[in-house]
Each structure stands twice: as structure tokens, then as C-alpha cells.
Amino acid sequence: MYTKSNNWLNAKIKAIKKLTKQTWKFTIQFDEDFIFTPGQFITLKVRGVQRNYSIASFSKNRNLIELIIVKVENGKLTTILFRDVEPGENIEIKGPKGNFTMPENTNRDIFFICTGTGLAPFKSILDEIELSGKYPKRIFLIFGTRTKNDLLFYDEMKKMVKSIPNFNYIPVLSRENWEGETGYVHQQYNNIVKNEKLQNPLFYLCGWRNMIVDAKQQLSNLGYDSSNIKLELYG
Ligand SMILES: Cc1cc2nc3c(=O)[nH]c(=O)nc-3n(C[C@H](O)[C@H](O)[C@H](O)COP(=O)(O)OP(=O)(O)OC[C@H]3O[C@@H](n4cnc5c(N)ncnc54)[C@H](O)[C@@H]3O)c2cc1C
Incomplete structure (x- = not known):
């Protein structure tokens, strides 16, 4: 081993x-x-x-x-x-x-925010949650990509929505109109933060620099700082 x-x-x-x-x-x-x-x-x-x-x-x-x-x-x-x-x-x-891993206390709201292959660590975490049956209080996965064809693991995610309680999967397309959300990831967590009563949220950001810099700034405008934010920067 x-x-x-x-x-x-x-x-x-x-x-x-x-x-x-x-x-x-x-x-x-x-x-x-x-x-x-x-x-x-x-x-x-x-x-x-x-x-x-x-x-x-x-x-x-x-x-x-x-x-x-x-x-x-x-x-x-x-x-x-x-x-x-x-x-x-x-x-x-x-x-x-790396320590881009789940916190010990999962009795809080968890946000996974990513674009493209930035989905990778969250897919691993979700696989483990599904396998173990140890469910965090609530998870919001906000995944930005261009078109329907770029929706990585779409079927797997839809399946997890059914098997993991309180798992909210929010795919967002920037270059194609479809039945789901369109635009960029930022609008989505802004909406949730403004409309939901959140419990001690923890934000995970993963992907390339542009999205991460924007998200950090917007989360800071919403009152969250590095103690509420974990980053995995791809480049
Ligand atoms: C902790 C960590 C985890 C990572 N996990 C993944 C992962 O799961 N999947 C994955 O695909 N990559 C991931 N990366 C990125 C990966 O390490 C490489 O940087 C990437 O595959 C490009 O390598 P390369 O040798 O082909 O390009 P290089 O020859 O190294 O570089 C090409 C140039 O393009 C830039 N660049 C690279 N990718 C992009 C992009 N998508 N958009 C804009 N600019 C880019 C680089 O910054 C560089 O300037 C991760 C990086 C880190 C630090």
C-alpha cells in the first residue's frame, strides 16, 4: 500500500x-x-x-x-x-x-465553485460522499462551462443529485442557451448568498486564475474572507 x-x-x-x-x-x-x-x-x-x-x-x-x-x-x-x-x-x-479537502465539521453549507477541469477535486469528494453515505449539511456545486457538450460528468452529477441528500448541482453555460442556467458562475453564488439563510458557509474555488480572482473579489464584497475560502489554482 x-x-x-x-x-x-x-x-x-x-x-x-x-x-x-x-x-x-x-x-x-x-x-x-x-x-x-x-x-x-x-x-x-x-x-x-x-x-x-x-x-x-x-x-x-x-x-x-x-x-x-x-x-x-x-x-x-x-x-x-x-x-x-x-x-x-x-x-x-x-x-x-495538498489540503483542498473537506473540513472536519461538515455541519455547514459547502460551496464548490469551478470551471472546466476544475471540477476534478469535487468529483472525487462527491464520489467519496456517495460511497461513504456521510452527507454534509448542504452542498452547492456551481460548474461553469461553455456548451452542453462541455458538461463533464453530467449524467454522474444528475445521479448524485438523487443519491446525496441536499446536494444542489448548478451547471452554468456561457455560450449556449438551454433549459438550465446561462451566464457565469458568479451570478449563481451571488443569488444563493443573497437569498438563502446560510450556515457558516465554506467556499471552495478551483480552476484557472481569472475565475478565481473574480470569485475571491466578489466573495469579499459579500463579506467573506480567506477564513471562509479555500483555493486550488491551476495556473
Ligand atoms: C494543483 C494543480 C492541480 C491541477 N489539476 C489539473 C486538472 O485536474 N486538470 C487539468 O486539465 N489541469 C490541471 N492543472 C494544470 C496542469 O498542471 C497543467 O498546467 C496543464 O495541464 C498545462 O500543462 P502543459 O504542460 O500542457 O502546458 P504548459 O506548457 O505548462 O503551459 C502552457 C501555458 O498555458 C497556461 N494554461 C494552461 N492551461 C490553461 C487553461 N486551461 N486556460 C488558460 N491557460 C492555461 C499555462 O499557465 C501556461 O502559461 C493543475 C495545476 C495545479 C497547480
Whole structure:
């Protein structure tokens, strides 16, 4: 069994699945169980290039983890992953790392705010909540993306709405009209904060700099500071 390690662990890419044209799911298989807390990330090294990725899964099968990775134009590692790598490729992993994890006391309102592959750590946390049956008081997942086709794990999320009590899933599209919410993530938490009676809310923000900087500012305008906000900045 692997617990936290500062050494590189040998693993391999077991499967690659296209979730959307630009975002693929990579299933990683370890030789032994890989122990982590949902919300954490790992460092992935492929063909000498290393980058950090949030773990996007949690299952009873502890020697498997899933990553969801978006292709970045001319990105060094993502070009290798999307162009050259196939299932069976030997890779190395370091970790788990980070404390973007659930608080001990979950008798409070939890907000997960993300765009794109920033959904990854929340998917892992939700998988674990569903599996354990230990439900926090209330969760609001606000997930921003462009079009319906970009709604990562849409079916899984709809299923969790039924299986996890008080789980509110709010997908928001910025470039397509549909039956759900449109615009940006910011309007959604602003509405909830203004209209709901919240209990000691804790805000998790995950993704790229622009969304995170805006959200921090808007939450500060609403009266929340770093003691109520946890960040995972992708770049
Ligand atoms: C803790 C942590 C967890 C992460 N988890 C994930 C994850 O789960 N999924 C995931 O897809 N990425 C994740 N990332 C980002 C990832 O580490 C890489 O930065 C990303 O895959 C690009 O690597 P690259 O080598 O292809 O591009 P590089 O050659 O390193 O860089 C390309 C340039 O594009 C910028 N850039 C990269 N991605 C974007 C983007 N989407 N939008 C705008 N600018 C961008 C970078 O800042 C850089 O300037 C995470 C980063 C951190 C720090």
C-alpha cells in the first residue's frame, strides 16, 4: 500500500476516454493501493515532463485513480498526452499532495465553485460522499462551462443529485442557451448568498486564475474572507 510518498511511484495509464473533444479522462493504475484524501492532487511525470493534476475519482478500487485533463494549445505535457500516449504507457506519480479537502465539521453549507477541469477535486469528494453515505449539511456545486457538450460528468452529477441528500448541482453555460442556467458562475453564488439563510458557509474555488480572482473579489464584497475560502489554482 502506498501512503504519502516523496518518491516517484511507478504506475501506468490503463485507459483513456474522450469526455469532450478537448477534455479526456486518463485512468491511472498503480501496482499497489494508492491512499489519498479526496480533493488532493498528484504530480504526473510522462516522458520526463511533470505537471500537477487533481484526482477526479474515489472508488473502492484503491489502486486506480482518474484524472481529467484539458488540452492546452502548445502545452508541453498535454501535447504529449493527447498526441503520443496510449493505454499501457508507463508513467510516474508523486503524491498525494495538498489540503483542498473537506473540513472536519461538515455541519455547514459547502460551496464548490469551478470551471472546466476544475471540477476534478469535487468529483472525487462527491464520489467519496456517495460511497461513504456521510452527507454534509448542504452542498452547492456551481460548474461553469461553455456548451452542453462541455458538461463533464453530467449524467454522474444528475445521479448524485438523487443519491446525496441536499446536494444542489448548478451547471452554468456561457455560450449556449438551454433549459438550465446561462451566464457565469458568479451570478449563481451571488443569488444563493443573497437569498438563502446560510450556515457558516465554506467556499471552495478551483480552476484557472481569472475565475478565481473574480470569485475571491466578489466573495469579499459579500463579506467573506480567506477564513471562509479555500483555493486550488491551476495556473
Ligand atoms: C494543483 C494543480 C492541480 C491541477 N489539476 C489539473 C486538472 O485536474 N486538470 C487539468 O486539465 N489541469 C490541471 N492543472 C494544470 C496542469 O498542471 C497543467 O498546467 C496543464 O495541464 C498545462 O500543462 P502543459 O504542460 O500542457 O502546458 P504548459 O506548457 O505548462 O503551459 C502552457 C501555458 O498555458 C497556461 N494554461 C494552461 N492551461 C490553461 C487553461 N486551461 N486556460 C488558460 N491557460 C492555461 C499555462 O499557465 C501556461 O502559461 C493543475 C495545476 C495545479 C497547480
